[in-house]
Amino acid sequence: MRRRNLWITAIVLSLAGCVPSTRSAELAPVDPATPAAASELADTRWQALRERADAIGWTDETRERFVAALPKIETHLHLDGALSPKTIAALAQDQGYAPLMDRSEAEIAALTVVDTPREDLATVLEAFFTIYPLLHTPEALETVSYDLIANAHEQQIRYLEVRFAPVLQAVPEQGFTIEAVLEAVLAGLERGRRDFGVESAVIVCLFRPLPVEVNATMLEAAIAFKDRGVVGIDLAGDESEVPLTTFADLYRQAGDAGLYRTVHAGEVADSDDLALAVELGVDRIGHARYLDADPALLEEVQRRGIALEINLTSNHRTGAIATLAEHPAKRWFDAGVAINVSTDDPGVFGITLTGEYLLLIQELGFSVGDLIELQRRTIATLFMSEADKRRLEARMLADIEALLDAV
Ligand SMILES: [Zn+2]
Numbered sequence: 082m083r084r085r086n087l088w089i090t091a092i093v094l095s096l097a098g099c100v101p102s103t104r105s106a107e108l109a110p111v112d113p114a115t116p117a118a119a120s121e122l123a124d125t126r127w128q129a130l131r132e133r134a135d136a137i138g139w140t141d142e143t144r145e146r147f148v149a150a151l152p153k154i155e156t157h158l159h160l161d162g163a164l165s166p167k168t169i170a171a172l173a174q175d176q177g178y179a180p181l182m183d184r185s186e187a188e189i190a191a192l193t194v195v196d197t198p199r200e201d202l203a204t205v206l207e208a209f210f211t212i213y214p215l216l217h218t219p220e221a222l223e224t225v226s227y228d229l230i231a232n233a234h235e236q237q238i239r240y241l242e243v244r245f246a247p248v249l250q251a252v253p254e255q256g257f258t259i260e261a262v263l264e265a266v267l268a269g270l271e272r273g274r275r276d277f278g279v280e281s282a283v284i285v286c287l288f289r290p291l292p293v294e295v296n297a298t299m300l301e302a303a304i305a306f307k308d309r310g311v312v313g314i315d316l317a318g319d320e321s322e323v324p325l326t327t328f329a330d331l332y333r334q335a336g337d338a339g340l341y342r343t344v345h346a347g348e349v350a351d352s353d354d355l356a357l358a359v360e361l362g363v364d365r366i367g368h369a370r371y372l373d374a375d376p377a378l379l380e381e382v383q384r385r386g387i388a389l390e391i392n393l394t395s396n397h398r399t400g401a402i403a404t405l406a407e408h409p410a411k412r413w414f415d416a417g418v419a420i421n422v423s424t425d426d427p428g429v430f431g432i433t434l435t436g437e438y439l440l441l442i443q444e445l446g447f448s449v450g451d452l453i454e455l456q457r458r459t460i461a462t463l464f465m466s467e468a469d470k471r472r473l474e475a476r477m478l479a480d481i482e483a484l485l486d487a488v
Contacts, residue, residue, distance in 0.1 A: 119471060126478050127457040133485050135450035144442070144449060147488065149435045151452060152480040153238045154459045154473075155423045157343075157367055157390040159286070159317075160245040160266065162426025163229050164212055166190040169428075172215040172224070181211070194431045195398050202319065202348070202399040208429045216250045217257065219265035226266045230273025230281060232427070236434045239480070240473055242464060243270070244284035244315050248291065248299050259302045267310045280473075282312040282464060284343065287328055289318025300331050304338045312464035313341030315367065320346060325354040325361075332361050341464035343390065347371040348401055358387075365390055365462055370401045373409040379418070388419040388462035393440055394432050395425035405444040414451065421459040453481060 166189040173181035192211045199205050233241050247262035270281045285303035287296040303311050314335045343365040346354035365388040372379050391410045396402045441447040460474050
């Protein structure tokens with residue numbers, strides 16, 4: 082599938098990642114004072130939870146309720162793809178935005194929600210054109226970022242990595258710089274953390290259709306905000322039009338600066354981006370759908386512990402897979418590959434993370450225990466320190482144990 086050459090086309094979709102785990106679940110004699118011992122102890126707890134969940138005789142109803150309540154993590158989510166029609170309607174009214182301010186939520190949904198498979202990514206990305214004009218003020222960005230956390234809380238998401246290309250929201254001639262965009266989003270995320278207890282971090286999306294120099298300014302800003310909530314970079318857009326090699330130097334600079342790195346790659350069949358991403362030593366790869374066609378590269382991905390950010394419905398709606406069931410996620414998961422699962426663009430696709438998890442069960446054959454294991458693998462490849470991972474892991478383990486106790 083080739084995509085059209087709109088720069089905006091490149092905008093964005095995608096998602097997810099996680100970590101493989103092949104460690105033994107045996108509880109060896111350990112000294113919990115050491116990080117390695119604590120980690121092994123945690124692995125044993127994860128394995129026990131997985132087995133408990135898979136020993137339960139679930140009905141559709143009890144399973145659905147459990148999945149809804151399951152503590153989750155989301156790693157591949159685009160801020161500008163997360164706006165619901167309700168939020169868009171409110172922003173249009175607040176801003177007096179003529180093209181949308183008098184439209185009903187249903188009318189706005191018809192313009193911004195892609196609820197059936199489309200011919201290609203470019204067609205899907207048209208929805209974003211409707212949304213962009215509303216995201217050029219600090220107030221709007223603070224609000225949508227706060228709403229993102231409120232929605233994450235409803236999905237029982239404990240930690241979220243949100244991505245966007247701040248240059249697309251900036252209006253430098255009005256003093257609304259890339260840095261100011263980042264400030265506004267981080268302020269909304271922080272307000273959300275205070276109100277809902279959901280932690281988050283920002284990934285700055287480089288954007289293929291934009292010149293390297295423009296992307297370099299986003300990388301500069303990402304580095305400047307490295308200790309203030311920005312944790313990594315991504316590259317979004319149509320890889321069949323502008324290859325990763327164009328931005329290889331920026332990826333090296335980001336790595337040298339200590340930023341984590343993910344990249345949208347392998348969304349189309351005839352791209353060299355997957356191989357280059359591995360060569361560049363990225364931490365995660367978004368989509369990677371066509372990794373399936375290169376067993377040797379898949380093996381290398383697994384050997385290096387590179388996580389794959391899976392976005393099931395997104396791949397279906399953009400035509401990357403013809404049916405949900407053909408997605409390789411379950412085979413990768415069973416082979417121990419570090420996958421994680423996200424929504425990519427929950428607003429544009431009209432989906433939720435809980436809904437995606439249920440699709441994993443219904444369409445791909447994941448068990449409830451597999452979804453618990455998915456959390457463990459996801460934590461291992463988050464863009465955070467080992468100490469923060471252990472802290473999040475302890476919280477997730479305790480919450481999942483309590484949830485299983487209540488079944
Ligand atoms: Zn994406």
